[in-house]
Amino acid sequence: MTDQAKVRRHAERIRELVASVVRSQIKDPRLGMITITDARITADLRDATVFYTVLGDAAAQASTAAALESAKGMLRSTVGKALGLRHSPTLTFVLDDVQDQVKHIDDLLAAARTADAEVQRLAAKASYAGEAQPYRVEDDEDASADNEDEDDDEPRAGDRR
Numbered sequence: 643m644t645d646q647a648k649v650r651r652h653a654e655r656i657r658e659l660v661a662s663v664v665r666s667q668i669k670d671p672r673l674g675m676i677t678i679t680d681a682r683i684t685a686d687l688r689d690a691t692v693f694y695t696v697l698g699d700a701a702a703q704a705s706t707a708a709a710l711e712s713a714k715g716m717l718r719s720t721v722g723k724a725l726g727l728r729h730s731p732t733l734t735f736v737l738d739d740v741q742d743q744v745k746h747i748d749d750l751l752a753a754a755r756t757a758d759a760e761v762q763r764l765a766a767k768a769s770y771a772g773e774a775q776p777y778r779v780e781d782d783e784d785a786s787a788d789n790e791d792e793d794d795d796e797p798r799a800g801d802r803r
Contacts, residue, residue, distance in 0.1 A: 649683055652725060656690050657681035659721050660733070667720075668713050672705040674698050679738045683731055690721070690731040693738040703737060710735045 661678040675697035683690040696706045710717075714733055722730025770776075 649685055649687070652687060652727075653681045653683045653690070655725060656683060656692065656721055656731070656733075659724050660692050660717055663717055663720050664710075664713075667716070668709070670709040670713065672709040674702040674706040676706055676710075679740070687727055688729055688731055689734065691734045691736055693736050695738050695741065707735065707737065 657678055657680060660681065664673070664676060664678065677695045677697075678692060679695055680693040681690055682693075694706075694710070696703045714735070718730050718733050721733065725731075
């Protein structure tokens with residue numbers, strides 16, 4: 643069983659190493675404005691997934707993905723040497739689309755707010771379908787007469803019957 647703290651440390655180190663190598667050593671013109679956001683490694687330290695974001699459109703994302711795939715061997719050897727593990731982890735690069743998901747969630751929340759505002763606007767104009775008080779209410783006179791009858795049937799504390 644591998645220590646989870648060790649796995650997290652290795653994942654963080656992989657993220658730092660890949661970001662450093664991408665910034666300083668890779669001179670591929672296809673590489674866009676890239677940010678390495680996260681890295682995760684399996685418990686056996688054999689496979690690592692590196693998440694990245696790219697500033698730009700779909701063409702910039704595709705060219706950056708191609709540049710990372712072509713530099714994968716150099717990145718893997720650099721990571722393997724720096725970590726000092728028996729086996730260098732294989733690297734898989736995944737485009738991190740957090741910004742797109744955030745935008746989608748914000749759009750959904752805005753739609754929910756407008757729907758709630760519309761419901762409140764309609765509720766302010768609404769009236770009851772039937773009577774305003776749908777429950778049966780006894781008249782005050784009937785209620786006092788019923789209470790007197792009930793009091794007669796119950797024995798009082800001082801009564802002996």
